Amino acid sequence: MTFVDTNYFLRFLLADVSSQRLLAKSLFQDAAEGKALLFTSSIVIFEIYWVLISVYGKDREQIAIVLNNLLDMSFIDFEHYSLLKRSIPLYKSTSLGLVDVFNLLYAKSAGAKNFKTFDLKLSKKFISL
Numbered sequence: 001m002t003f004v005d006t007n008y009f010l011r012f013l014l015a016d017v018s019s020q021r022l023l024a025k026s027l028f029q030d031a032a033e034g035k036a037l038l039f040t041s042s043i044v045i046f047e048i049y050w051v052l053i054s055v056y057g058k059d060r061e062q063i064a065i066v067l068n069n070l071l072d073m074s075f076i077d078f079e080h081y082s083l084l085k086r087s088i089p090l091y092k093s094t095s096l097g098l099v100d101v102f103n104l105l106y107a108k109s110a111g112a113k114n115f116k117t118f119d120l121k122l123s124k125k126f127i128s129l
Helices: 006-014 018-032 042-054 060-071 081-093 098-109 120-128
Strands: 038-040 076-078
Touching: 006 018, 006 042, 006 060, 018 038, 042 060, 042 081, 042 098, 060 076, 060 081, 076 081, 081 098, 098 120
Parallel strands: 038 076
Antiparallel strands: none
């Protein structure tokens, strides 16, 4: 198995370094053809999200599209796949950040009855889920 880090995904998505994009594309094609087993962490997804916002100035809609497209790469094993997939529509429909939305859904899925935070908006959203 091969772990795929943030920069591999970013080079593939952004095509800003053509030689690295080709390497990433080749790896992903190999995995799609069953020649490689790939996996990554939810932290990598959050790093991609952060880079797209802070460096590239992408908006919520653009980020949601990119992240959904990534998660649709069925030949990659994404940690917390279903929570990430469920986080994206909630992220799009609120003013909360992706990490906050993920944490809300994670807490709910783990059976949390309470969500302790000083962020009132986040606390209210937990109650309404």
